[in-house]
Amino acid sequence: xxxxxxxxxxxxxxxxxxxxxxxxxxxxxxxxxxxxxxxxxxxxxxxxxxxxxxxxxxxxxxxxxxxxxxxxxxxxxxxxxxxxxxxxxxxxxxxxxxxxxxxxxxxxxxxxxxxxxxxxxxxxxxxxxxxxxxxxxxxxxxxxxxxxxxxxxxxxxxxxxxxxxxxx
Ligand SMILES: [Zn+2]
Numbered sequence: 089x090x091x092x093x094x095x096x097x098x099x100x101x102x103x104x105x106x107x108x109x110x111x112x113x114x115x116x117x118x119x120x121x122x123x124x125x126x127x128x129x130x131x132x133x134x135x136x137x138x139x140x141x142x143x144x145x146x147x148x149x150x151x152x153x154x155x156x157x158x159x160x161x162x163x164x165x166x167x168x169x170x171x172x173x174x175x176x177x178x179x180x181x182x183x184x185x186x187x188x189x190x191x192x193x194x195x196x197x198x199x200x201x202x203x204x205x206x207x208x209x210x211x212x213x214x215x216x217x218x219x220x221x222x223x224x225x226x227x228x229x230x231x232x233x234x235x236x237x238x239x240x241x242x243x244x245x246x247x248x249x250x251x252x253x254x255x256x
Contacts, residue, residue, distance in 0.1 A: 100218075100240045106142055106150045107218045107238055114154065129155055150218060156211060157220045160254055215243045215250035224252035 110132050117128035133147035142150075213224060220238050225231070228249035235241070243250055 102142075103146070103150060103218045104239055106136065106146060107154060107220075109136060110147070110150055110154050111220070111238075125155070125158060153218050157222075157254075160211060160222075161220075164255070211253065213241055213252040213254050215241050217241050219254065223255050225255070227251040227253060 110129070113132035113135065114125070114128045117123055117131055118125065121128075123131065129151045133144070133151045136142050137144040137147040212227070213219060218238065218240055219235065221235050224233050224235060224241065226233070226244040226247060226249055228251065229244060229247040231244055231246040233242075233245055233252075241252065244252070
């Protein structure tokens with residue numbers, strides 16, 4: 089299965105490389121300024137395509153994959169935040185912890201456009217797309233598959249279908 093992915097061509101590896109460059113540059117831009125996630129992603133994509141290694145179309149396609157993964161991570165972080173709030177009795181959480189939690193959740197929400205719609209709908213992942221590590225669950229048979237590194241999504245190892253949902 090792994091070898092199959094590699095035989096593909098070297099498009100897959102280029103896409104994975106671009107995904108990783110985009111993700112790390114976007115993170116730098118987010119950390120250093122007042123840009124939103126979408127603005128940072130766009131700027132990172134512009135820089136990488138201007139450098140000539142990738143076309144604008146490639147950069148835009150992969151930026152969309154990065155964006156989707158960021159939103160999925162945010163959803164997970166938000167749920168974990170809720171779980172933490174519920175699990176710990178209010179009087180036992182220090183004011184510092186509470187404000188840090190609030191700050192983290194707020195700043196993520198502020199940096200992401202379209203979060204509300206995204207949180208409502210089930211996001212679908214397909215074979216051949218590039219994604220970050222996580223667990224993909226086959227929509228056809230329910231089999232789970234763990235991705236340990238950023239890479240192209242293979243077909244379901246059990247039923248060979250190509251549609252998944254993702255969790256972390
Ligand atoms: Zn399956």
